[in-house]
Amino acid sequence: MGKIRTRLGDGSVIELSESELRSDLESGTQEAAERGKIPPLSQDELRYLAELFKRPDRTVGVDVGKEVVLSYDCGPLKIKRSYGTASKFQSLQILERLFGADTLEMAHVDYSYKPARQLLWMDQPIMEQALLVTIPAMFYGAMPNLGLYTQPDGPCTNPMELLPQGKIAEARASFEEMVEHAVNDMVLVASTMYEAGADGINFDTTGAAGDGDFLAALRATEVLRQKYPDICIEMGMAGEFVFGMHGALTYDGVRLAGLYPHEQLKLAEKAGVSIFGPAVNTNTDSSCPRDVARSSTFIKACVKNSNILIHGNVGMGVGGMPMQDVLPVDSVTRASKAMVEITGLDGL
Amino acid sequence: MSVAHSLASGMGGIRTAGDLVARMEIARGMKINEAKEYVAKKLEVSVVDLSDPVVMNELRRDLDIGSAYVLPGVAQGIDAKFRIAELLDIEINSVKKFEERIGRKLK
CATH class of the missing domain: 3.20.20 (TIM Barrel)
Structure with a gap:
């Protein structure tokens, strides 16, 4: 497979190899797990994220029926x-x-x-x-x-x-x-x-x-x-x-x-x-896949432990979204889909 | 950004049944799946239908609970909320305040 087009947390376009993508996802979830003393994402969830970021589609969306x-x-x-x-x-x-x-x-x-x-x-x-x-x-x-x-x-x-x-x-x-x-x-x-x-x-x-x-x-x-x-x-x-x-x-x-x-x-x-x-900060020097994996890890821990509704913050500079005033739809829709389908939250 | 989120993962507001599902989260603290099932049961549709604008636009017109495409004579605001409160069997604060203002309960 060729290079995967994605972005840094500052919004600029970068290209990753498949192994770089997997390494970024792994390091994102591990960092959240260590900081928060919470479980990292499973291998299945990391594979799901890898497939999501490998897709060439300009925009993506949740499966029908999974809207929040x-x-x-x-x-x-x-x-x-x-x-x-x-x-x-x-x-x-x-x-x-x-x-x-x-x-x-x-x-x-x-x-x-x-x-x-x-x-x-x-x-x-x-x-x-x-x-x-x-x-x-x-x-x-x-x-x-x-x-x-x-x-x-x-x-x-x-x-x-x-x-x-x-x-x-x-x-x-x-x-x-x-x-x-x-x-x-x-x-x-x-x-x-x-x-x-x-x-x-x-x-x-x-x-x-x-x-x-x-x-x-x-x-x-x-x-x-x-x-x-x-x-x-x-x-x-x-x-x-x-x-x-x-x-x-x-x-x-x-x-x-x-x-x-x-x-x-x-x-x-x-x-x-x-x-x-919950709000999880974007690291502008990290790739969007890494930021999304990191955010999903924290928010999944919230959903798992919550007796109330969770509406994750997925806006400028939080929730795996780039720190930009005018956000690219490729990043927004990937963060949006990942947050819903990985964490099981009630809303955004 | 709001539009991108709405397309990627939002329920669709009054274009569909997004506002109704949100009402159940807010009024009863129902988690998303429970809220969807509750609304689907009340409307006698499937959970998937709740985010389908074709199914819901027609149903919303039949129930006169407001829709994104406004036609003459249909509910557009507080009138729609009176019907939504009754349909979902919940109390809506602004409906209650409206009744207090006019000094009587409408139903």
């Missing part, structure tokens, strides 16, 4: 950020009627709970009216984004300025204060949108600002689950590993720093999350 539900982050922002001139209503209807979206998500352009709180008076009526003219389940989504709570834009001293001064205790106290502010904003926005009629809330890119970010989302989930037993809460993660920006934060006695997806999942379940979205 798609949930989305950023909803209308996907159109707004391309400077598509559509209102939030129009964007949601485009997603619903033209993109074949299984679920919808309303969101503000800044996509963080802190600014969303300021705009509730404008976004709540939009949510109420959008619910009248659309059919699929509607989420409201934004990020915990702890970084927005630091001075000069926020109320807390920036821990990143305190740490170089050796003020460890002060930096940690500041992180803890940021968590409290974030929980208040997330609960307020989520409550308002749920009471406006939304079907669910998405805490997206959770953990982007480290362990405090993850803790804020867990605590907000706990409050909302108690307040609204039927609310659907989706928690999409920012990366495969929770950074210890504070380092000593815990939830239910478990230290958050350093947790991998299958460990994050257990805490999400405990807090009351309905849909967990």
